[in-house]
Amino acid sequence: MKLYDLERSGNCYKIRLLLALLRVPYERVTVSLDEGAQRSPEFLRLNPRGQIPVLVTDEGFAIWDSTAILVYLARRFGGERWLPTEPLAMARVTQWLAFEQNEGRYGIGRTRAIALKMKSSLAQMGHLEESQRLAETALKILETRLQEASWLATDHATIADIACYPYTAFFLESGLTPQAYPAIRAWFQRLEALPNYIPLPPRPQGPA
Amino acid sequence: MKLYDLERSGNCYKIRLLLALLRVPYERVTVSLDEGAQRSPEFLRLNPRGQIPVLVTDEGFAIWDSTAILVYLARRFGGERWLPTEPLAMARVTQWLAFEQNEGRYGIGRTRAIALKMKSSLAQMGHLEESQRLAETALKILETRLQEASWLATDHATIADIACYPYTAFFLESGLTPQAYPAIRAWFQRLEALPNYIPLPPRPQGPA
Incomplete structure (x- = not known):
């Protein structure tokens, strides 16, 4: 699993925090906003919004939006604890x-x-x-x-x-x-x- | 089930549309924004944001926020169709x-x-x-x-x-x-x- 990430971003931190609490290993790819990397054609193919974070799953699917990534990780690795289905x-x-x-x-x-x-x-x-x-x-x-x-x-x-x-x-x-x-x-x-x-x-x- | 609602509101319409598609019966309570009913103490007890829509479940629980109400209805009445759990x-x-x-x-x-x-x-x-x-x-x-x-x-x-x-x-x-x-x-x-x-x-x- 690969997280397109920036250390100082609060939205990226949300994802890193949940991954840490779930003890799920992942790879971090730093996206340098100062150099406009989030507006590159490659990155826009992952996320049409041109924003971090983006998570690419082990199966190669890109998920953009920090809330959607939290939902994915909670459902995939967290059982009923972090996002109950009731x-x-x-x-x-x-x-x-x-x-x-x-x-x-x-x-x-x-x-x-x-x-x-x-x-x-x-x-x-x-x-x-x-x-x-x-x-x-x-x-x-x-x-x-x-x-x-x-x-x-x-x-x-x-x-x-x-x-x-x-x-x-x-x-x-x-x-x-x-x-x-x-x-x-x-x-x-x-x-x-x-x-x-x-x-x-x-x-x-x-x-x- | 009771929906605190306003006919012209697009956010309330989202809820009414899903309820119609699911064929779930419910009661509508019109909240007159022009008279400030959404800022009354009674309404703020249902929703601290002071906004419509609010759904009160058959068990008496209030859910505010149109997205949260969509999630509730989809999970409760929609099986895996309207909000899959995968x-x-x-x-x-x-x-x-x-x-x-x-x-x-x-x-x-x-x-x-x-x-x-x-x-x-x-x-x-x-x-x-x-x-x-x-x-x-x-x-x-x-x-x-x-x-x-x-x-x-x-x-x-x-x-x-x-x-x-x-x-x-x-x-x-x-x-x-x-x-x-x-x-x-x-x-x-x-x-x-x-x-x-x-x-x-x-x-x-x-x-x-």
């Missing part, structure tokens, strides 16, 4: 995966991208104030859920937790909110205590 | 669900919301030119896929097709692109020929 449990995991793709990406992720003047298309999208409002709403929804429960979707960690973790952690450590969000921080600690956890990537673009 | 097939369905939540919503959906001056938070997010660029990229990706295959994720219709259909159809009929996209239009016809298909909701806000 309808309500699967819907609850999907709810938080969708939350990460909307409020997570366009609230939490975008606010950080704009505030830190990151070189991402997200940083050019919309205004700081509007992103910040969405980010605080998103963090309040996470905090409320995590005051009531240890994990987002079920009574144990699933790919919902893995998906929502990195950009929320980047945001809280970057000092972009005046709120404390203690339940979210306690959830970080539970995630970081999972067997075979690997640390978040280095964040050169964030303030110290 | 890892690669499920990943491919998820890929297009994620595509709809990103390129679909922030490209195709947002362009229409801005161009038609719709009263949605999406319409206030970002610029028309940037949204249009993302919309054309999204439509090109759909067109390329549908030149090669009849359906987005597998060799038959799945919830991926249902999710991507309404906002793409709204967009193409609204005259916001100079391109023809014949493969996308042929896919609309295949969708509209599915047994028990129900038509798209009325679009009072679009040009004639």
Whole structure:
């Protein structure tokens, strides 16, 4: 299995974290965004979006989109644990995966991208104030859920937790909110205590 | 089963379409966005996002987010057809669900919301030119896929097709692109020929 990857990307980290937790071996291929490798014809054949991560399975099938890759790995290697197939449990995991793709990406992720003047298309999208409002709403929804429960979707960690973790952690450590969000921080600690956890990537673009 | 719903909402239509295709009976509860019913304390207890659709199951569990509701209904009532559990097939369905939540919503959906001056938070997010660029990229990706295959994720219709259909159809009929996209239009016809298909909701806000 081959992961087209970049060390500093939070979306790639989600995949590496699940692979580590599942103890599944894989090969990493670094895609240098600075050199535009993601827009090359070869790469666009793997992923028409021109984005990392992409996973190529042992059978040679390319899967793009971090959520789809998490679903693939959870179903293929995780039994019922990381993505249960019971309808309500699967819907609850999907709810938080969708939350990460909307409020997570366009609230939490975008606010950080704009505030830190990151070189991402997200940083050019919309205004700081509007992103910040969405980010605080998103963090309040996470905090409320995590005051009531240890994990987002079920009574144990699933790919919902893995998906929502990195950009929320980047945001809280970057000092972009005046709120404390203690339940979210306690959830970080539970995630970081999972067997075979690997640390978040280095964040050169964030303030110290 | 109870669907908190609004006739004109494309996200609610996705759910009604799948329920019709599956021939599953349900109760509809109209949530009047114009009167702010989605921000009432009762509704926020069902969905902290304050958005429709919400599905309340026969057992009384609330599921928010249209993608999560599609997953629930497909798993509960659709066997392996609308959301297969085989890892690669499920990943491919998820890929297009994620595509709809990103390129679909922030490209195709947002362009229409801005161009038609719709009263949605999406319409206030970002610029028309940037949204249009993302919309054309999204439509090109759909067109390329549908030149090669009849359906987005597998060799038959799945919830991926249902999710991507309404906002793409709204967009193409609204005259916001100079391109023809014949493969996308042929896919609309295949969708509209599915047994028990129900038509798209009325679009009072679009040009004639």
